[in-house]
Amino acid sequence: MKEKLEKKKEEKKGLKSFLNPSLDRRKFLKVSGVLGSAAVAAPALLKSKKTSAASYSENTPDALETDSDVTLKHSVCLMCHSACGTRGRVKDGVLLKIDGNPYHPNNLEPDERLSYSTDPTSETAKKTNGRLCPKGQAGVQTIYDPYRIKNPLKKIGDRDSGKWKEITWEQAIDEIADILKDIWDNDTDIDSSFPEFGKVANKLVFSAGRIEHGQKEFTDRIFKNGFGTINYRNDHTSICEVSHHTAGDIVSGFKKDHWKPDVLNCEYIIWWGSNPLEASFPMNPLSRKVSAFLKNGGKMDVVDPRLSNSAAKAIQTGGRWVAPKPGTDAALALGIARWIIDNKKYDEGFLKLTQPGKTNTVTGKTEYTYSDATYLVDTSTGAFLTAEAAGLVSSGDPDADKNVVWDGAQGVIYDTVDSAEILPGAVTVNGKTCKTAFEIYKEEVEKKTIAEYADICGVDQTTIEAMADEFTSHGKKAVVDAYRGAVQHTNGAYAMMAILSLNMLIGNFDWKGG
Known part of the structure; x- marks a missing residue:
């Protein structure tokens, strides 16, 4: 018995020193033998035990929830652009914890x-908390960061010296004024x-970086509406997402620069440089909506050079992780478009509409959006x-620029017909050779094969x-949602236009599930 106890003591000692760099080969082999024995015995020793998820009421209350000296302060999180609701727990003037606001639509269903x-x-x-991500909860660290800049800094020395000094707010306001x-x-x-x-x-150029909700509206009152500078808020750059907004403006005729998918009613989503789970x-x-989407049988693919959490979830649920070379998103989008055009899987009835509120002659349904696919383009310019250039009206006529x-059979002003041709070939109007916007788009897409x-x-x-x-197999209940990952390149705006055109091909804008 004594020998066995000594042996056990030696084995235990060996386990403790297992991660010790000075562990020699003999001890390593001895410890390995012990671990091997444990591995063999594990199935017999480690019995499974039935468990159940603990409800909120079963958890030990947070001390901050029961302390009568703690007060609640409701606000909005600006740690990212989501602006979720927050609830700060404050004691003696010190912020101790940030929870989600249970009244806010972002934090709870x-x-x-x-x-x-x-x-x-x-x-x-007091006992009901909303959900809040770790970044929002880390707001406490941001507030009490010892390196947080709390006062204005004034540059001293040469422009490239990198030297600054702290000044008072009063001095900063006086000098700027x-x-x-x-x-x-x-x-003048x-x-x-x-x-x-x-x-x-x-x-005057007011450049505030990533200015957030409330801040931009407030500063607009001062610099845009008050001072009158056109350079009132430069808060986006090409390394952020300005190219994303530029593409949206161009595609929508400068009416809208941002769209979001109807996640809960969609059947298939391509998250393109957009990672909804992180x-x-x-x-x-x-x-939360993506989780419900997948639970209800939705399918998603994720386009991202990096294996993100969203990409991993796509693989786990039967979707794809598609990893293009960085900066080549437009080529991938055009490859998808080439297949859609070759197989005539685009919504022809939608593309033929000249204006909103008209009937799709293929589906028989009213469409509330439209495209410029039917508009004629003068190939020489x-x-x-325009109606004036086509000789349909004279200069100065209210319809001259239509x-x-x-x-x-002929060129007509767009709002005199409900639908028009999208692939008539080259046509002549008032001596001008023209093609439709869709014809030109199709020709550009066909300049390369899918293989290329x-x-x-x-x-x-x-x-x-x-x-x-897959994208063309769900009617209008398929969406490409693209964001910063696809546009943070010098060709970002063009890449986003190529991607948004995929949504246009199936006419999913403003449709349930689109």
């Missing part, structure tokens, strides 16, 4: 949220030789053909074809 009539000081309100008063002039041109420069007030916004409710379409697009983006041709087939 409609059947979970507290009614606005619920007294925030009631026990029910002294400079601004000399250029607060909305009547900066340079009469270049009137496009605008007035002297435009010499980014995008509002991330908190979006991730690359500009849309677009022209081909009705099958696959070679550019590094995605297998069969994958491109499978994505295109």
Whole structure:
């Protein structure tokens, strides 16, 4: 017995020193033998035990929830752009913890949220927390970060010296005001030789970086509406998402620069440079909706060079992780478009519509959006053909600048017909050779084969074809949701336009599930 105890003691000692760099080969082999024996015995020793998920009421209450000296402060999180609701727990003027606001739509689903009539000081309100991501909870660390800049910094020394000194708010306001008063002039041109420069007030550029909700509206009142500079808020750049907004503006005729998928009613989503399970916004409710989407049988593919959490979830639920070479997103989008066009899987009835509120002759349903697919383009200038240029009206006529379409026999003003041709070939109107916007798009897409697009983006041709087939197999209940990952390149705006065109091909804008 004594020998056995000594042996056990030696084995235990060996286990403790297992991670010790000085462990020699003999001890390593001895410990390995012990671990091997344990592995063999594990199935017999480690019995499974039935467990059940603990409900909130079964958990030990947080001390901050029962401390009568803790007060609740409701606000909005600005740790990202989602603006979720927050509830700060404060004691003696110190923020101790940040929870989710149980009244806020981002933090809880409609059947979970507290009614606005619920007294925030009631026990029910105090013990009900909304969901909040770790980044939001980390707001406490941001507030009390010892390196947090709390006062204005003024550059000293040369421009590239990197030297700054802290000054008071009063000094900063006085010095800035002294400079601004000399250029607060909305009547005088900066340079009469270049009137496009605008007035002297435009010499002020207010560049605030990633300015958030409330801040941008407040500063707009000062610099845009008050001071009058056209350079009132430069808060996006090409390394953020300005190209995303630019593409949206161009595609929508400068009416809308951002769309989101109807996740809960969709059947298939391609998340393109958009990772709903760890980014995008509002991330908190979006991730919940994606979970419900997958639970209800939805399928998703994720386009991202990086194996993200969203991509892993796509693989886990039967979808695809598609990893193009960085910066080649447009080639992948055009490859998908090539398959759709080759197989005539686009919504022809939608593309033929000249204006909203008209009937799709293929589906028989009313469409509330439309495209410029039917508009004629003067091939000599690359500009849309106007009614005046087509000889349909004279200069100065109210319809002079309206677009022209081909009705099958001649060019007519777009709003005189409900639908028009999209592939009539080259046509002549008032001596001008024209093609429809869709015809030109089709020709550009067909300049390369799917195999060539696959070679550019590094995605297998069969994958491109499978994505295109899936995308066109759900009617209008399929969506491509693209975001920053696809546009943070010098060709970002063009890449986003190529991607958004996929949604246009199936006409899913403003449709349930689209």
